[in-house]
Amino acid sequence: MNRYPLWKYAILLVALVVSGLYALPNLFGESPAVQVSVAKATLRLDEATRGRVEAALKSAGLASDAVVLEGNSVKARFADTDTQLKAKDAIQRALNPDLADPSYVVALNLLSRSPAWLTALHASPMYLGLDLRGGVHFMLQVDMQAALTKRAESLAGDIRIALREKNIRHSGINRNGQTIEVRFRDEPTLQAAERLVQDQFADLSTVASRDGADFKMVASIQPAAARTVQDQALKQNITTLHNRINELGVAEPVIQQQGLDRIVVQLPGVQDTAKAKDILGRTATLEIRMVDDSADARAAEVGTAAVPFGSERFLERNGQAVIVKKQVLLTGENLTDAQPGFDSQTQEPAVHLTLDAKGARIFRDVTRESIGKRMAIVLFEKGKGEVVTAPVIRSEIGGGRVQISGSMTTTEAADTALLLRAGSLAAPMEIIEERTIGPSLGAENIAKGFNSVTWGFVGVAVFMCVYYMLFGVISSVALAFNLLLLVSVLSMLQATLTLPGMAAMALVLGMAIDANVLINERVREELRNGASPQAAIHAGYDRAWATIIDSNVTTLIAGLALLAFGSGPVRGFAVVHCLGILTSMFSGVFFSRGVVNLWYGRQKKLKSVSIGTVWRPESGSSATPNA
DSSP, X not given: OOOOOHHHHHHHHHHHHHHHHHHGGGGTOEEEEEEEEESSXXXXXXXXXXHHHHHHHHHXXXXXXXXXXXXXXXXXXXXXXXXXXXXXXXXXXHHOSOTTSOXXXXXXXXXXXXXXXXXXXXXOOOEEOHHHHOEEEEEEEEOHHHHXXXXXXXXXXXXXXXXXXXXXXXXXXEEETTEEEEEESSHHHHHHHHHHHHHHOTTEEEEEEEETTEEEEEEEEOHHXXXXXXXXXXXXXXXXXXXXXXXXXXXXXXXXXXXXTEEEEEEETOOOHHHHHHHHHOOOEEEEEXXXXXHHHHHHHTXXXXXXXXXXXXXXXXXXXXXXXXXXXXXXXXXXXXXXXXXXXXXXXXXXXXXXXXXXXXXXXXXXXXTTSBEEEEEEETTEEEEEEOOBOOSXXXXXXXXXXXXXXXHHHHHHHHHHHHOOOSSOEEEEEEEEEOHHHHHHHHHHHHHHHHHHHHHHHHHHHHHHHHHHHHHHHHXXXXXXXXXXXXXXXTOEEOHHHHHHHHHHHHHHHHHHHHHHHHHHHHHHTTOOHHHHHHHHHHHHHHHHHHHHHHHHHHHHHHHHHOOTHHHHHHHHHHHHHHHHHIIIIIIHHHHHHHHHTTOTTOXXXXXXXXXXXXXTEEEOOOO
């Protein structure tokens, strides 16, 4: 009656072994490390670089646990953070004699201490959140007005092209803030232009008016379209930040929207905050425009005249002024790849760009129609535009391959390629809040969270053992298995454990034992009704199952709601909460029944079970069945 077939015990054994293996890496912790990677595309990491790192540490009298070459970086492990900081300075001096032009990036890191055989099994520890591991927290403000202005500038160029294709003559097109003004000499031409805008530009609303002897059409972005532009700008910026942080190599970053125009970025485990802040704060966007070669523009370049209407003044890297038209021909959105390299003719550092199909077609058409004219490639970084190069177009350029070259070092070329490859920002951003959580505070939070889970488990186990005796011991063993299973599942999924997640883990202990309480009380009830011990065990598990399912499903629904609609700490709590409910159903019912069956199922003439005091209300007496 109370026996499991062999295959069920095999499943439980496999679950126990696998859970133990994948939860084990969490016991080894992390060791401070220094990570070395190349800063120039011409350099490569090899065993010689690893040897230079070892020599630098030896000359500084610093002991390392290991110095290994892994992938695209050399990693040196140390026993404590003090040695780590000294090692970073020693390696920096040895590998980068000229700090103004570094050849290698030397950064602080934290690496798992898991042994090689566990790593070979792809068993990794859980990622720890910012509040447990330490790291940096940034809040970024997105300039939504700049996104709308950029969209209006793009629409102004599209309207100019559309009017030219339909042979509708105008007296001038200019952007005023986030509106586009187009002037005409007569009313029929104005009406034709209005019809064209209404047909081809659904995002714009137009207002016509008379302005002296001319007629004026003012086009503005509709409110619904403006909201769409702002939403897309925010989403593109979040995607771009993901790409940039991936270039940094940060594991499990948190990047999420907060409010209508803010983005929260959390980088757990990052100790080199200056490098992270530099990459996040750099709002590099690429724009290709035509140079204004008019006489007024030439005079404006030397400062003897004002900048012509519809143009802007930028500086090249050598300080030479260039007057560039406001109309944007191509942006970083048309880029599919950006790689550092060298100019094939001058051997100067350069960035090689690959355009998508649309960008390649536009670039080919522009170069075909503008032979003999100058084209400017403008790089915007932190809101400031700089003309990287402004070459003269000698011939039509097809194929979608473009080269940026100019007065740049190999480091600047590599950084520019990284930022362009990561993607352009749809709108500028500014860091308005920065918070750093040190590793010591994270370690303190881990200790407190661990103590809360430990004492919660001990308290529950002691109560169950006292109240339910042997069945309480079995319930406590099942609870320990549930905790092991939960940690292993979180490790397998590489989920991020935060302080709210540890709170959920402590809560799951109390909720998981509910199933065993229901089962034990049901067994007691069957014994009170006169059932034999074997029949009471069988009925207790079978009849408590429906109640356990109902209670856990309703709790799971609430947890899924938190997971779907929550964010940040709430979401971290919900992940552990939902997984804990699923593991508790397996451990509380199947695992505990397997142990009970293994202990009592082999006894054919079982007379009593150790489940504490069984009250018999009809006689007012009690009995304490003992095995």
